Amino acid sequence: xxxxxxxxxxxxxxxxxxxxxxxxxxxxxxxxxxxxxxxxxxxxxxxxxxxxxxxxxxxxxxxxxxxxxxxxxxxxxxxxxxxxxxxxxxxxxxxxxxxxxxxxxxxxxxxxxxxxxxxxxxxxxxxxxxxxxxxxxxxxxxxxxxxxxxxxxxxxxxxxxxxxxxxxxxxxxxxxxxxxxxxxxxxxxxxxxxxxxxxxxxxxxxxxxxxxxxxxxxxxxxxxxxxxxxxxxxxxxxxxxxxxxxxxxxxxxxxxxxxxxxxxx
Amino acid sequence: xxxxxxxxxxxxxxxxxxxxxxxxxxxxxxxxxxxxxxxxxxxxxxxxxxxxxxxxxxxxxxxxxxxxxxxxxxxxxxxxxxxxxxxxxxxxxxxxxxxxxxxxxxxxxxxxxxxxxxxxxxxxxxxxxxxxxxxxxxxxxxxxxxxxxxxxxxxxxxxxxxxxxxxxxxxxxxxxxxxxxxxxxxxxxxxxxxxxxxxxxxxxxxxxxxxxxxxxxxxxxxxxxxxxxxxxxxxxxxxxxxxxxxxxxxxxxxxxxxxxxxxxxxxxxxxxxxxxxxxxxxxxxxxxxxxxxxxxxxxxxxxxxxxxxxxxxxxxxxxxxxx
Numbered sequence: 250x251x252x253x254x255x256x257x258x259x260x261x262x263x264x265x266x267x268x269x270x271x272x273x274x275x276x277x278x279x280x281x282x283x284x285x286x287x288x289x290x291x292x293x294x295x296x297x298x299x300x301x302x303x304x305x306x307x308x309x310x311x312x313x314x315x316x317x318x319x320x321x322x323x324x325x326x327x328x329x330x331x332x333x334x335x336x337x338x339x340x341x342x343x344x345x346x347x348x349x350x351x352x353x354x355x356x357x358x359x360x361x362x363x364x365x366x367x368x369x370x371x372x373x374x375x376x377x378x379x380x381x382x383x384x385x386x387x388x389x390x391x392x393x394x395x396x397x398x399x400x401x402x403x404x405x406x407x408x409x410x411x412x413x414x415x416x417x418x419x420x421x422x423x424x425x426x427x428x429x430x431x432x433x434x435x436x437x438x439x440x441x442x443x444x445x446x447x448x449x450x451x452x453x454x455x456x457x458x459x460x461x462x463x464x465x466x467x468x469x470x471x472x473x474x475x476x477x478x479x480x481x482x483x484x485x486x487x488x489x490x491x492x493x494x495x496x497x498x499x500x501x502x503x504x505x506x507x508x509x510x511x512x513x514x
Numbered sequence: 515x516x517x518x519x520x521x522x523x524x525x526x527x528x529x530x531x532x533x534x535x536x537x538x539x540x541x542x543x544x545x546x547x548x549x550x551x552x553x554x555x556x557x558x559x560x561x562x563x564x565x566x567x568x569x570x571x572x573x574x575x576x577x578x579x580x581x582x583x584x585x586x587x588x589x590x591x592x593x594x595x596x597x598x599x600x601x602x603x604x605x606x607x608x609x610x611x612x613x614x615x616x617x618x619x620x621x622x623x624x625x626x627x628x629x630x631x632x633x634x635x636x637x638x639x640x641x642x643x644x645x646x647x648x649x650x651x652x653x654x655x656x657x658x659x660x661x662x663x664x665x666x667x668x669x670x671x672x673x674x675x676x677x678x679x680x681x682x683x684x685x686x687x688x689x690x691x692x693x694x695x696x697x698x699x700x701x702x703x704x705x706x707x708x709x710x711x712x713x714x715x716x717x718x719x720x721x722x723x724x725x726x727x728x729x730x731x732x733x734x735x736x737x738x739x740x741x742x743x744x745x746x747x748x749x750x751x752x753x754x755x756x757x758x759x760x761x762x763x764x765x766x767x768x769x770x771x772x773x774x775x776x777x778x779x780x781x782x783x784x785x786x787x788x789x790x791x792x793x794x795x796x797x798x799x800x801x802x803x804x805x806x807x808x809x810x811x812x813x814x815x816x817x818x819x820x821x822x823x824x825x826x827x828x829x830x831x832x833x834x835x836x837x
Contacts, residue, residue: 251525440520441523501750501755502704502750503705503708504706504712506709506712
């Protein structure tokens, strides 16, 4: 079982990317695409951010310029599904990721057929209109419905990346162990099992040592079955911790250069 | 209700390595041999592709070996003529595997690097099969000999062996200079196998030029341990570990014939052991058959009769079992 790192850096929320999107300046975006590819990202998250005047056009443009410099598949990150579709068309080949879709029927009906049509995976969130549940069972119930939806719309279950949604530990601490329990159960829902993912940096919002919280939690989550996460792939200590957890769980054959090999995948 | 047959889906596959070069490719070989390429476990054709049949290399030495008399029937007239021996070998297998045991520095008339290079050149001139050359097994002499061999065989895309964890740089450099393949040997240790593959790759040798030798044991002498290592390596390859995805060579012949059982004369044999002539061949063929099941892409065979048995066995194993 491999671990898929989804590089979070190409997001308009970051100042340099936000400015680049506003000015249609490819340079910072392509630089981060290359930098994250070299760090071992399995997907590059692409979020146009709040500054984009035309989300559809920006998504299309960014997908294109990223594809020019990296072969790593893109995770199209938006709540605007027309923008995601424009991105999928611009990418023009299967293997991209749609980020994301909650367990809401109207959105499922828009996103899942689109994923099947373009051969894309889906980051599926264990929440609905009433929000993010606290306990693990409710998260798993959402996951089950999402797996059923995948089956209904012809999306292979191993194209599903179920995100049980971690919240900041300084304001919603009880969620952290519940997410771990949910991760354990989601792996057993179907065969082939869906992937699981987390927007990891969320766990450490506004804590003084974010990197420490992030890498501790990611190792705990990998132990519970997590096999992908949206992370800062250039946080070397975190990537080293992930590589080590992956090796200690016997997912990768040990060799002295195991960290280096992990990053080269 | 239709039944969906569950099949294992793999994301990775074994790297393909080509041995030999024809005239169009800058060499003089009559044909090339492709190793590896599988995207499934050995012989499970219903779960993936096995584009290349496992190959048989035939072992020859540059000096008269101390082998059982049961080889005389095939080789008595060529023991002292490695070129003639090579010509026979190419009839029995796909690849000639020359072991330069005569360059052993501890021998009285140890052959020089230059003599070895000349022999390799002569063998290449007189045969058409792809060639593998193994040094005498002493690091300094190996480096010297293999460098000369690599130069003499330029363009022929031979394989040079063997590189080990503590002695791989010069051999990798020689292989790269002559655009040859390299065999990396690890001592029945999966972690060193992976690390050595990484180190050779980091020297700049491309993945499609490296063959892995996990130093497999012979039947009755640790073969099950070799089996589990090879199985795990193949599994790693199939789930996407590129450093485990190099084709594997197994020295079935030399390992099998190291044991007492294939060699013991009839009067020294245990009860029910049977005739030595047949026993030795079967001992080697059984070793090879097990190593093929473990994922061997290239099997080194010593006895021509064992090669015949393995060919027949491979024919049967490669009848399509797709459904």
